[in-house]
Amino acid sequence: MVETGIPKLDDYLNGGIPKGKSLVYYSQPGVEGEIFGLQTVYGTLNNGGTCVFVVSSTMPQIIKDQFKDFGWGINTLKDRLFFVDSYNPLIGAPSDEKYVISKPDNIECFNKTIIDIIKELPPSTIVFGSLSTIMDLCGEKETIEAVRNWNKLAMLHDHVLVYNFTAWPYSEQTLDLIKGNLFNSVITIGGIAERVIFGQYFGILKSDWAEISSKSMLFRVLRPGGIRIFIPKILVTGPFDAGKSTFVHALSTRAISVDRLGTTIAMDHGHIDYKGFSADIFGTPGQERFDPIIKLLSGESMGVFLVVDSTNPSDFVRAKHMLDITKSYGLPYVIVANKQDLPGALKPEEVREQFHLPDDVPVVPVVAKDKKGVYEAFEILIERITGGI
Amino acid sequence: MSDYTTGIKELDAVIGGIRKGSNIMLIGPPMSGKEIILNHILYHGAILNENAIITVTTREPAKHIIDWFHDNNLELPMERIGIVDCVSKTLGGNASETPNIKIASSPVDLTGIGVKISQFLEEFYMKKNNQNIQLHINSLSTILMYSNIQTVFRFLHVFTGRIKAAGALGIYVIESGMHDEQAIATLKQLFDGMIEIKSENDKNYIRIIGISSKPTPWFEYEIIGNKLQILRGN
Numbered sequence: 001m002v003e004t005g006i007p008k009l010d011d012y013l014n015g016g017i018p019k020g021k022s023l024v025y026y027s028q029p030g031v032e033g034e035i036f037g038l039q040t041v042y043g044t045l046n047n048g049g050t051c052v053f054v055v056s057s058t059m060p061q062i063i064k065d066q067f068k069d070f071g072w073g074i075n076t077l078k079d080r081l082f083f084v085d086s087y088n089p090l091i092g093a094p095s096d097e098k099y100v101i102s103k104p105d106n107i108e109c110f111n112k113t114i115i116d117i118i119k120e121l122p123p124s125t126i127v128f129g130s131l132s133t134i135m136d137l138c139g140e141k142e143t144i145e146a147v148r149n150w151n152k153l154a155m156l157h158d159h160v161l162v163y164n165f166t167a168w169p170y171s172e173q174t175l176d177l178i179k180g181n182l183f184n185s186v187i188t189i190g191g192i193a194e195r196v197i198f199g200q201y202f203g204i205l206k207s208d209w210a211e212i213s214s215k216s217m218l219f220r221v222l223r224p225g226g227i228r229i230f231i232p233k234i235l236v237t238g239p240f241d242a243g244k245s246t247f248v249h250a251l252s253t254r255a256i257s258v259d260r261l262g263t264t265i266a267m268d269h270g271h272i273d274y275k276g277f278s279a280d281i282f283g284t285p286g287q288e289r290f291d292p293i294i295k296l297l298s299g300e301s302m303g304v305f306l307v308v309d310s311t312n313p314s315d316f317v318r319a320k321h322m323l324d325i326t327k328s329y330g331l332p333y334v335i336v337a338n339k340q341d342l343p344g345a346l347k348p349e350e351v352r353e354q355f356h357l358p359d360d361v362p363v364v365p366v367v368a369k370d371k372k373g374v375y376e377a378f379e380i381l382i383e384r385i386t387g388g389i
Numbered sequence: 390m391s392d393y394t395t396g397i398k399e400l401d402a403v404i405g406g407i408r409k410g411s412n413i414m415l416i417g418p419p420m421s422g423k424e425i426i427l428n429h430i431l432y433h434g435a436i437l438n439e440n441a442i443i444t445v446t447t448r449e450p451a452k453h454i455i456d457w458f459h460d461n462n463l464e465l466p467m468e469r470i471g472i473v474d475c476v477s478k479t480l481g482g483n484a485s486e487t488p489n490i491k492i493a494s495s496p497v498d499l500t501g502i503g504v505k506i507s508q509f510l511e512e513f514y515m516k517k518n519n520q521n522i523q524l525h526i527n528s529l530s531t532i533l534m535y536s537n538i539q540t541v542f543r544f545l546h547v548f549t550g551r552i553k554a555a556g557a558l559g560i561y562v563i564e565s566g567m568h569d570e571q572a573i574a575t576l577k578q579l580f581d582g583m584i585e586i587k588s589e590n591d592k593n594y595i596r597i598i599g600i601s602s603k604p605t606p607w608f609e610y611e612i613i614g615n616k617l618q619i620l621r622g623n
Contacts, residue, residue, distance in 0.1 A: 027500075029547045030507035034500060057501070058494035062478055090497065090535070091479075130500060136540040166500040168543040195555045196510040 002125050002160045005043020006036060007229050007277070008217055009187065009202070014210040017162070019123055020155040021209065023185040024131070024163040024178060031200045032221045033189040037127045037164040038066060039226050044160075045077040050124040052117055054084040056104065056133035060097055063129065071224025082121075084113060086134070107138040107146050114150050123158035126150075131163040132170075140174045147182060184208045192218075199232075220278055231279040231385060235298050235331070236268070237322050238307035239315040240286035243338040244268065246368040247307050248283040251378060257283070267293065274375060277382055288318075291325065298326040303385045304333040305377060307368070310345035316354050332384035335363040336377050341370070393440070393523065393558040395584070396433025397426075397595070399619045403605040404597050409556035411600070412549040412579060416563045417586025421593050422612040423562055424448075426586070427525055428457065429617045430560065435469050440521045440558075441513035443506060445473040447531035450480070451490040461615040469519065471509035473502060475531075497535045499544045506548065510555060524552055528562040529576070538572045542579070549579045560584070595619075 003016040004023075010016045017023050027033025037053075044051045055063055060083040067074045074081060086101035088094065099117065103109045117126065128134070135143040147163070154161045165178060179186055185207040191197030203216035220230040236244050245268045249255045252270025268283030282301065284294045298304065304326045308319045326333065337351045346354065348363040357363070362380045366373035392409040394401045407413070417423050434440035446454060451474035458465045467489055475493045477484030484492050491505040506524065513519045526532075533541055545561070552559040561580070563573070565587075577583070582599030587607070594607040609620040 029500065029503045029544075030551070032504050034504075057498040058478070062494045087495070087497065091495075130498075132500065133497065136536060164500075166503075168499075168540075169546050170543070191507070193554075196514040196551070197507045 002040075002049060003043045003047055004036075004162075005039045005046070006202075006227050007219075007275070009204075012204055012210065013185070013207060017125075017160045017185070018209055019158040019160060021184040022151040022154065022161040022163070022182075023187065024165050024183045025187050025189055026179060026205065027164070027166050027189040028191055029166055029168055030197050031189055031191040033166065034129065034164050035070075035221055035227060036187070036189060036202070037129060037162055038063070038070070040125065040162050041081070041127050042067065042070070042072045042074070042226075044125040045074060045080055046072075048080075050080045050082075050122060052082045052084060052099075052121065052124055052126040054086065054114070054126070054128045054134075056086045056128070056130045056137075058129075059087055059093075060085050060095075069223045070226045072226070082117075084117070086110070090137075104134075105137040107134075107142040110134065110138065111146055111149070114146075115153060118150065118153045118157050118159055121159075123160075125160045125162060126154070128161075128163040130166070132166040132168060135170070135174075140170055144174065144177055144182065151183065179205060185210075190216075199230075222278075225273075228273065228278040231277060231302050231382065233280050233282055233297075233301045234303050234305065234381065235294075235301040235326060236281060236283040236305045236307060237294055237298075237326060238286060238305075238336070238338075239309070239312075239318040239322065242286060242307045242309045242312075242315070242319070243368045244283045244286065244307045247305065247336060247338065247366070247374060248281050250368045250371045250374045252281055255281070263287075267297070272378065274378060277378075279378075279382075284322075286322075291322075294322060294325050298331060301326075301331060303381045304331050305336050305381060306333055307336040307338050307366075308351065310337045310339050310347075310351060310365075311342045313346060313354050316351075320355060332381065333361070334377055334381045334384065335361065336366045336368075336373075337363050338366050338368050340365045340372070341367045392521070392556070393434065394438065395430050395597075396437065397429065397608075397617065397619065399608055400595070400597055400605055404601040407558060407582075407600055409558070410553040411581045412552055412559040412561070413582045413584060413600070414561050414563055414577065414580045415584040415586075416565050416573075417595075418565050418588050419567075421586045421588050422610075422617070423586060424527070425612050425615065426584075426595070426617055427527055427560065427562060428454075428615075431523070431525060432458065432463055432465070434523050434558075435466050438521065439466075439469065439519070440523050441469040441471070441509075441517065441519045443471045443473065443509045443513070443522065443524045445475065445493075445502060445506065445524070445526045447475045447496045447526075447528060450474055450477045450484065452477075452484075455489070457615075463615070468517070469513070471512065473505040473509070475502060495535075496532050499532070499536065499540065503544065503548065507551070510551065510557075514555060520556060522555060522557040524548070524557055524559045526559070526561045528564065530562070530564040530567050533568060533572070538575055542575055545576065545579050 085097040192199035255270030451472035
């Protein structure tokens, strides 16, 4: 099994890509799809595997620089990374790489080199930086035939083949084949577009070894860092003095509060970057006169933390009301039973009883001031937002 | 008042402006001053109309473009300028990205160029709330040196569509006399109009086709220093 190195994708794929299988990252033009192949190269190397990167639209040196931009040191790994250079010959420049495609517009040249690699190298991950560029230069039909053959041979020799493909408006037949039966797995990478693309997501369209979920994950590309699952906004609400600001600050890698005399009067804002998930956290004030703000904020949120003071059940009515406001927007939520360190704090089960909550709503014991339980609460909420994938 | 103007007042007066979502080819022979004409449109759009401008450069590094304006005492509103530099990486320089400059790895890397254009579109349209955006590609001729016509057509098919969807203005520079007629005819299908330049007897002329009901007259022009000067119409 080869891990893709993409957060959550390996979980979606039951651990990664099995030996002998092929996978295509099928990207809509204008979204950052090419980094998926790059991150898979790094993931393979990092786990001790051997990798071949077929470079078609830029110089191998630029790819090496991109690894640096992402903060992925490959210097110690480079004896297990080989480049197939089909770019320098295209622009008439010399190449220092071990494998060179002397005629990048001739599929037979690709065939010869790729088949040699498949037969000679030990089981490796072979990543094509841009299948669309090969197709542009060598022709759609010719390239598809070659890919079919490579995938078959790779299966016999236990290689994993990974392709980046940009779905330019090729013939429908070509696109159907690529999304259809040419590869064992198809990962679609798309953009959320209104009039311009303002968000990016990926999801599994097809996989013949893992059960497909229809869930898509939003992502951002960080330099350094690579692909990060992205949850645009998470709301933290709850009654006055429940510890919302403390919770936002405990969870966030950076946070700021708008407050007066220690009480939040507008909002807390934080950002978290944890286990491949990236999220903006918005904390609301607790006092009733600020309720319109909760409505405003929760409308654009993807999930809610309801923070309660476990020692103060008299405030639970107020908390329930605040929950009603956010629940009316149908958001997934988690109850944060804060101040568990104080005497008289109700246990999570007691909090659940007081709230008359259904069993499937998580109540997480937390001591926000000591950062205890905050990340557990975050993981649980993310799981609920993404449908437990 | 129309959505976009070229800033060449004699031409604007005839065409009355350019509709949102238009894609225009700027075609002319080498050394006829196309770059200065494009810079004129850029500067006019950015300063007077407060348009955000995305320029894809395949001919010279982004820094040269910014320096050109600076050297000519033309202050660019940088918060509205985005340059996709497809040259610097291939020259082996240490070019790095800035808020105004995004680096694509080569003119072959249409996928990468597309990503950078989309990022600037998002930045201007969504984050800076500026819905009047111009995309300049200078030039398609360089891109056509590396990729075949079908490939470039597919790329343009996607991005002329995005320009339409965003209500922006796209201007695509192409050298006349460098490509076969069929290639030009193929690309023309994607455009709503054309800024056409011709050179005759050491004189340069410009006109716009397809934007108004009939072509504008040919206007003779001269490039004096950094300035485009229209001499007369015929």
